[in-house]
Every structure is written in C-alpha cells, then in structure tokens.
Amino acid sequence: MEQIPHNILTGRLEDLVKWARRHSVWPATFGLACCALEMMAAGGAHYDLARYGMEVFRASPRQADLMIVAGRVSQKMAPVLRQVYDQMVEPKWVISMGVCASSGGMFNNYAIVQGVDQVVPVDVYVPGCPPGPETLMHGILMLHDEIHHGEIMKRRGSDRGARIHVEQRDGTPSNVQPVTLSRSA
Amino acid sequence: MSSVRDEQRLEGQTDEGAQVLQRETREIVMTGGLWPDDSDTTIINMGPQHPSTHGVLRVMLELEGETVLRLKPVIGYLHTGMEKTAEELTYVQGATNVTRMDYASPLSNELVFSLAVERLLDIEVPPRAVWIRMMLVELNRAASHLLFQATNGMDIGALSMMIYGWREREMTLRLLEMFTGLRMNNNFIRPGGVAADLPDGWEEETLSTLDAIERGTRDYAEVLTENPIWMERLVGVGVITTEQALALSASGPILRSTGFPWDLRKAQPYLAYDEVDFDVVYTSNGDCYDRYLIRLNEILESVKIVRQCIERMPAGDYRIQDRKVTPPPRARIDESMEALIHHFKLFTEGFKVPPGETYVAIESPRGEIGCYLVSDGTGKPVRLHIRGPSFYNLQTTAAMAEGTLVADTVAIISSVDPILGEVDR
C-alpha cells in the first residue's frame, strides 16, 4: 500500500483503506494479569467493544491487528511477547494497557520488564492500575483516530510506535494536570 | 520498468513476521502406502498465550492419540517478585502489593495480610470493621464466582455465558467502587481496619445488587445445570478423590467437590463467620460438573451472608483508634500537632511491628489462602509469603487429566479456576 506512488486517485483510495482499517481492528488475546479482567469487561455487554467491530478477540496472532498488552510482563514472558508480536501481520498496532505494561508499574524489581516498549513498539499508553474499561476505550478510540486521520501507517523503518499517552477516564474525571518534567531540569 | 518496481518492493520489505527456517528441507516421496506405525507418544504445548482465559499458564501434554498420558503445568510467566517487593514496602503499603496477587478476589488477599499484621501487633479491630470486611469479602467471592461462570462457560463453549456472567459482575464491581473507590485491586482492607466508612445509602444499593445477583444466578442455573450438552461435557470429567486432593494440598471447591466439606469459614472461623448463618456447599463426585455447581451455589450463600451483614451491621469505628497504627481523621490534622506527626510518620515510615512470625489462613474463593509473615521490629517485613491456593490446586490438574481426552483438558483447567497472579506471585 505504502509503496504505490501518491496522486489524487491513490489519496482517495488511501482514505478508504484507512477508514476500513480503523473500523475493523481485531485485537489479539494477550491478557496477562489484572488488566485482562478489565479488558474482558470492556468486551462485555456493558461497555461493549462490539460496537467498534472489535469483539472478536482472535486467538491466532496471524489474524489479529491489535495487541493490547494487558498486564505485567515478566522476564520469562518477554520472549513470548516478542514472538507473538512478530507473528502478527502488518499493519499492526500495540496498546500498552495499564501502568505495568507502560512502565513496570509499582513492580520496580528484578522480575518485571520495566515497560513493554523495551520489547515491542507501543502506539498508545493507557494509564491506570487497572485502567477501567472507559479508559481503555478512550485509548482504543485514540488509536482509531490516529489510524483514520493520522500518519501512524508511515512509521515503518523506525521501529518506534506512535507513543500516544491518554488520560484516565474512569468514574469522575479528574481536574488534576499532570506534571511534566523537562529535560533541562 | 519492472526492475525499478522490483527494487522498490525489495527495499520496502522488512523481515517483521518472517521466521527463520530452522530445519533443512528433505525430500519426501509419497508412495501412497500406509503411514508407519508410530507408537511413540506426542508431546504438545499449550500456552502460555492461548484463548482459554486463565492467564499465562503453559501446559505440556504427553498424548497417545487423543488420550492424555501426562500433564505438566509450567508456570512462572507472571512471576512479579511481589514477595521481594513486599520487603521494600511498609506495612501500611503492603496491602497495595498483596492485593494484586489473586486479582479476581483482591479483598481476600488484603484481608489475610491485614489479619497477619494485626496478629503480630496483637491488636483487635472494632466490630464494625469486622463486619464491613466480611461483607466486602463475600461480595468479592460472589464477583469471583461470577467471573468463573463466565470464563468456564466460554471455555466449554457456551459463549453467551461470557456476556451473562459479566452482567452481574459489573453490578457487583460498581458496588465495590461505591464502597472502596476502585473496581479492582481496592487496597481497602488495611491493618487496623478498613480505609473508610460505608457511604450513605449503601443498604438500598447493596440490596438491589443482591437481588440482581440472585436473579442472575438462578438464570444461569436454569440455562446450564440441566443442559444435556453441559452435563455431557462436564459430568465425569476430571475426577479426583479426597485422598488425592488432600495429599496434593488442594483446598476450596476442589476439595469440597470430593465429598469433604472443609471450609475454613466454618472449621476455623475468622472475622464474624461464627455469628452468621450459611451453609457449606459440597458434593461428592469430584468432577468438573460438581465444581461448577459448588461455585454457583456459593454465590447464593455469599448473598445470604451479605444480607445478614446489612441487617446486623454494628455502629462504631471502622478502624482501631490506636494512632500508632491507623492514621488520624483528616480534619484533626489541622487542629492537632500530634495528629499531624502521626499522619506523617505513618505514611512515610509506617508503624513498627515487633519481631515474630505468624501464619494466618482464610477461605478465598479458590481455597485456603495463607499469609506467613516474619517481622523484625522495623517498619518493613523480613519475609512475606502468601500461600496461594491456586499454586497448590494446579498440582491437581495432573491427577485429574491422566487418562482423559485432550478435548477435556480445557474443561479441567478451567474447573480448577487458577488465577496466575497468585500462582506466580
């Protein structure tokens, strides 16, 4: 898709393809720990991922587009994670769900990989311990937006994900602004 | 022209997704004759990533045709080093760590940890804290068993159970969010009591949720219990005897399904279980169907206990008044210097526990969860070991699966209801 030279006709075609890709993202089952229960809740009837065409969690990574890494990744599991990611066919995206997958979370020790972006390129980081289904859906919809309108498809060659951070949306929204540390500080 | 395009195509290729051919190709000549009689057994590998939603469990199976000769669970894919992290956290922070072990019933973990710390401190929590704890743990038990109904149903193939089971579980989680602030991993039951008092209007909310849980459970019983396909899949599958279960240190619904009515809430009561009226559910066949029935009926027993908690909730403090152990109320911090100092010391250093060791066990939805805690007079434990019931219950899968068909393996693993967080810790 990306190799065809661009002109007005292929621009329209590309929009159509992006629209189609955004509306049929199929997640792979990669529920590891507590976040997996909230991911299942998001797929359940109350929060309902099926309205986005995403309720089919494919067991085979070859049939999946999206890997939601839901839970803490241990040292023993990291090679398995990479192998499953490699088996997925392009285009593929990764959502790092929860703080353990995003940064190691509260487990700052020998056993947990301190962020799955050390193993796979991550497109969206969803914070929370565990993030409620609302926050996960916020992250998924952010990814959909990027697929449809953004340039996320053109990241090939850098092995970096899109690295979008979302805020938590569970329960009552918080008015607290996150503190960002600048490099010079 | 085509060579330019070829070059572009070759340049654009990455080797993501490519797999190196590990073995050499060999020439096979198809003769059309019979395949050689292969009486060797096959070893196949299930997991650690597979659709049966029990977390990252890997199972090695040795098969002869379709019959399972041996089964070996391989664990460690979720090892989090929680027991090492626990040596770094104070006793006040300890519940945040322990709660993520058995993540389907986090309040049970917090309870066993808090009971162990309170035993080492030789303190008693007030009655209201005891009853709040009991009510929350029973609500958690109902939520965990509803999760079991959902995932077990999905594993057996009743895919709509996944949707139905979450219906009541969502209501229970919303109730827990009202009480504790979080749906899961609540960090609410802490040494000294509970973190906050019950909110206003909790009785009506709880009663309506309990009514919904009862209606839902009776629905599931109607859909599944007499269902011929369900019975065909589960009756007689994964049978274990009492001797095997006891020798393998199994506990909880697995032990109760063999005809052995052992429930720590009755045998060695903790909290206020000797003051409430409930039954121990047990059956005698030891198969997967029995374990499904036990967990289904335990939901109703938990609802019974919570109803009694609503009626008999005592008034009073929700945590012990000893300022060395529990923080002062926030309003007092503005008024009293001592309250401020206590608050500061508690949330930075924590409280110190005199040297000692203890083992406290309670009945979690999976069986006996125990906390072995060793303290040395500082604010952090020397050793915190959680005896996770699923760690020991997984050993029974080997006994249950020998001689069965490979198609029954998923049913057997699902009926053991392992939570890998407490298996691997």
Place this chain on the structure above:
Amino acid sequence: MPDADDAREGIHEPGRAEGASDAAMSELAAAVVAKFPGAVFHESHGQPVVYVDRASWHDVAVHLRDVEQCTSCLDVTVVDHLSDAGRLVVDGVAPERFEVVANYLSHARNRRLRVICEVPEHEPAISSLSDVYPGTNFAEREAYDLFGITFEGHSDLTRILMPDDWVGHPLRKDDHPSRVPVTFKEDPTPR
C-alpha cells in the same frame, strides 16, 4: 490416612477460633516433642511451633502423616535472616541464616502445626517432603528457585518461576536489590 467417612464426622464439630490457646492446642506439638528429642516447642501469638533439626525433618513429616493425622502439608517456604534488624530467638534453637518452614493441617482434628528447621548458609540442603506429601512438590521447587535451598530426594528440582537460564536466587537478601533504578523514557540516566 483417615478415610473420607472419619474426616466428615470430624468436621461437624463446632469450629474453634484460631486464637484460642489452651492446653489442647499444643497436642500435636507435644507429640512431636515427645517423639523427637531435640525438638523445641514455642508458642507464637497463640499458634504452636516446633523447631526441629535437619536430621529429623523428614521423620517428623512421616510421623505427622501416619500417626498424628496431619492430612495436608499446606505450605513449605524459606526465610532468609541475613539482614534482620532484630530476630526472634527461641531458647534451645541455634539460629542460622535460613529457616525452612512447613505448615501442617490435620483436618480430622482441626489443628495446625508449624515446624521450622534452621538451615546453615554454607550447606543449604534439607530433605524433601514430596514423597510424604506430594502437594509440596511445587513449593519446594519454588524454594529452590528463589532461595537456592536443595531439597534432597525431590524428583524434579528445577526452576519453576524464573526462566531456566536465570543465574542467582532472587529472594536471597544479598542477591538482587528489591528496587531497580527508575528510568524515565526520555531521560536515560537512572535515578
């Protein structure tokens, strides 16, 4: 081993709370102390604990299973006392770096017993209980994996939680620090 009928009748006795400490609580402990010279009894917050030496570790388990009706060994774990600030020392027990702890439960008699054995650092080995109580199989593998204690007679003493090629025993106090330095994504210097 009691058969299922005996056990069922035993369970219907009214349960007693764990903390009730009376003479009957240390029945099991008294039996062990009587049979094995050198065993020391200690009451720890209302629970009976017996300290035995390594030579009688296995025989105590056999005795508890066959004579004292301890149907299950619920848990085998290890404690590393290398860096204790203050240690609980019991009279008559020589403290060593490692303690191996086994928790027994007798369903029929509704009693628990904890048995502790001191294991020295220079020779971290003890006999395995997995032939007496098959349920301790995984627990002993975990203790070997995380502490490096060898359980002699175990059928498959390999790593269970850490990857097979891991070097070291993580839960030992001198092996890994409990905290790794936090690295922020954009700033690679650890704090």
